Amino acid sequence: MLKKKDFGKDFKWGVTISAFQNEGAAFEDGKSASIWDTFTSDSENVNDGESPGSTSDFYHNYKKDIKRARKLGFKVFRFSLSWPRIIPDGKGEPNPLGIDFYNRVIDTCLKQGLEPWVTIYHWDLPQVLEDEGGWTNREILQWFSNYVEVVTSAFGDRVKHWIVMNEPMTFVGLGYFTGYHAPGRNGIGNFMKAAHHATLCMAEGGRIVKRNVGDAEVGVALSCSYVRPVNKFLFNRSAARRVEGLLNRFFIEPLLGLGYPTDIIPALNIIKSNYLPGDEERLEFDFDFIGLQYYFRVVAKFSLFPPVLFATEVPPWSRKTKLNSMGLDVYPKGLSSLLNFYSKYDNIRKIILTESGVCYPDFLRGDKVNDARRKKYHQKMLKQVKKAIKRDIPVGGYFVWTLVDNFEWREGFKPRFGLVYNDFKTQNRTVKASGKWFKKFLRDE
Ligand code: NOJ
Numbered sequence: 001m002l003k004k005k006d007f008g009k010d011f012k013w014g015v016t017i018s019a020f021q022n023e024g025a026a027f028e029d030g031k032s033a034s035i036w037d038t039f040t041s042d043s044e045n046v047n048d049g050e051s052p053g054s055t056s057d058f059y060h061n062y063k064k065d066i067k068r069a070r071k072l073g074f075k076v077f078r079f080s081l082s083w084p085r086i087i088p089d090g091k092g093e094p095n096p097l098g099i100d101f102y103n104r105v106i107d108t109c110l111k112q113g114l115e116p117w118v119t120i121y122h123w124d125l126p127q128v129l130e131d132e133g134g135w136t137n138r139e140i141l142q143w144f145s146n147y148v149e150v151v152t153s154a155f156g157d158r159v160k161h162w163i164v165m166n167e168p169m170t171f172v173g174l175g176y177f178t179g180y181h182a183p184g185r186n187g188i189g190n191f192m193k194a195a196h197h198a199t200l201c202m203a204e205g206g207r208i209v210k211r212n213v214g215d216a217e218v219g220v221a222l223s224c225s226y227v228r229p230v231n232k233f234l235f236n237r238s239a240a241r242r243v244e245g246l247l248n249r250f251f252i253e254p255l256l257g258l259g260y261p262t263d264i265i266p267a268l269n270i271i272k273s274n275y276l277p278g279d280e281e282r283l284e285f286d287f288d289f290i291g292l293q294y295y296f297r298v299v300a301k302f303s304l305f306p307p308v309l310f311a312t313e314v315p316p317w318s319r320k321t322k323l324n325s326m327g328l329d330v331y332p333k334g335l336s337s338l339l340n341f342y343s344k345y346d347n348i349r350k351i352i353l354t355e356s357g358v359c360y361p362d363f364l365r366g367d368k369v370n371d372a373r374r375k376k377y378h379q380k381m382l383k384q385v386k387k388a389i390k391r392d393i394p395v396g397g398y399f400v401w402t403l404v405d406n407f408e409w410r411e412g413f414k415p416r417f418g419l420v421y422n423d424f425k426t427q428n429r430t431v432k433a434s435g436k437w438f439k440k441f442l443r444d445e
Contacts, residue, residue, distance in 0.1 A: 002379060004444050006386050012115070012397030013442055014076030015069050015419070016355055017058065018122040018166070021406040023082065024054030029097035032088035034124035035134070035175075036409070039182030050412035056404045056422050062105050064429075068420060069403055070112040072435055073442030077114040078354065078399050079105065080122035080166065083147055090126035091143050094150050102151075106158050117161040117354075117399075119221065120148060120205060123171045123182070123409075130183045135176060135194035138274075144201040148208040156213035163291055163354060164205035167223040168198040168251050181410060188270075188308060196274045199254050203285035220255070221291030221354040224248045224342075226334025230301040230314050239311035240300040246309060247298065248341065256347045257284040267308040289396065291354030292342065294335050296328035297321075325359045326408070326415050332380035339388040339395060350396045356381050357401035359408070359415035362432065369421045369432040378434060400438070404429060 004013075020036045027033070036052075043049035058065060058079075069077050083090070085098040109116040121144070125134055129143055148164070174181035177191035202220050209218040225247045229240035245264035253261050259280070262268045299319060303312035316329040324330050342348055358377040362369050378400065388395050405418035413424055419435035422428070431439075 002382055002386065002441065004442060007382075007389060007398075010396070012076050012352065012399075013074050014078050014115075014117065014397060014399035015072070015074050015403040016078035016117075016399045016401055017065075017403055017406065018080040018119065019082035019085070020052070020122070020124040021402075021408070022056050022058035022079075022404070023085075024052070024057040025059035026052070028059065029085075029101065030088055030095040031082065031085040031098060032090075033127040034082065034084045035127055035130045035182040036124050038127050038130075039184060045182075045184070046410055047412040047414060052407040053424075054427075055407040056424070057427055058404075059101065061427065063108055065404060066105070066108045066112050066114060068429065068431075070114055072419065072431070072439045074400075074438075075114060076117050076161075076397065076399060077109045077112075078117040078119065078163070080119035080124075081151055082124055083121065084124065084126040084128075087126070087147055087150060088128075090129040091146060094154070099154050102155060106155055110158060115161060116159050117163060118151070118155065118159050119163040119166050120151060121164065121201075122166040123175075125183070134183055134185075135172065135197050136185075136190050138193075138197060138276075140197050141200055141204060145204055145208060148205045149212065152209055152212035152216075156209075156216065160213065160216050162209045162213070162216055162218045163221050164209065164218065165198065165202050166221045166354075167293060168195070168202065168220075169223050169247060172198055192271045193274050195250070196271055196279075199251055199283050200279065202251070203255060203283055206285040206287055217288040219287045219289040219291050219352065219354075220251070221293055222251055223293050223295070224338050225294065226297045226331060226338055227300055228297070230299050233302075235302040236300070239302040242309055242311050243298060243300040243313075248338070252290065252342075252345070252348075254283040255285055255287065256345055259283075265309065286347065287349075289350040289352050290342065290348050291352050292338065293353070293355040293401075294338055295330075295356075295358075296324075297331035297334050299329070324415070325361055326411055330358055330377065332377060332384060335381055335384040336387060339384070339393050340391075343388075343393040348394075350394050352397040352399070353381075353385065353395065354397075354399050355401040356398060357417040359417045362405075362416045362421055364421055364423070364430060367430060369430055371432045371434045374419075374432070375434040375437045378438070 176194040179186040229236040405422040
């Protein structure tokens, strides 16, 4: 039986959301377009031609939602700031109405007894900056630093937990290599530039947070996957190691001072063509915690395409495995080996699971949503966490993705991840069985 006390009294229990996925109000109170506003304005870029509209309208419902998080028993509320809401021209003066909104959100969290954990960048780059090259332009280092200065000066008196960036591999890989996500660009050159600039910005962001908010804890949130080879053949095993290099080591290692994982993917050396003198040191920063976000397992095999990686994924639908409603291979047990893996790095002091969740189709029947599978999923993940803590792996928190169903990027509204069901037409919220389970679990001492 899972008991809250098995996780220790300092363990952080949280829920998490993001600006673009939850806020709506895309052009209210002076906000400018983000790359995701532009991208989703073309219905071809979203499943079923959906558009985010007001999504779960956090901009107007934030009080109710934060209160709901507290009622479910959580103590941490993680949300992200929208760069184009705070600095509409990307580089210059802050928008007082944007700052006011987040002041209200932060104050509501504090009033409800929730610790605000702020993500500075969760993929919604101002479109005006993308027009100048976005993440592929090295000037982003200045633009991003200015943005971090602005938000830490505005909110640092009350916000003591900062996550500089969310899942760089997702927004760089899908946004600048495959073009599946905004801004829809592709190619290896774009990928390498964007990736290097994102790493520099994470480290620089960490330094600015520490300088401006002396008593802050700062981290980054990285995606990771449990990777295994399709069979025992050597060429498939080494393909799986390269995929691990890309998905699990690419960003953490330069931040820890180990450089990009060129040992396993030698072609990654081409990223160095984007280095300026001093970059090697600039990439390194000693974070207080590392956020991990594990959603799916990858089965890898050797392939000539794409070159550089020489590996590909065996599609989950072609294997006998459990899929979520995005067709991803759901495998909670993989968390154990990932936590083991990350705990071996000398300089990782604390791990927080800054997101964890699953999407399954949900049905509102009367006033109930019986999402038994989601409840089970979280229980299974938590069992892995409990085991890891027993093995002295320093896992310090579990944040559920997500509080209320929201807009799942290119996949639109179909994948529901929330502990609370949302009717997107009426904005009526209904706590699902998974949410009720958390409420009970978090109450027990
Ligand atoms: C990770 C991302 O941070 C979040 O935005 C997304 O909704 C979840 N994964 C689920 O796919």
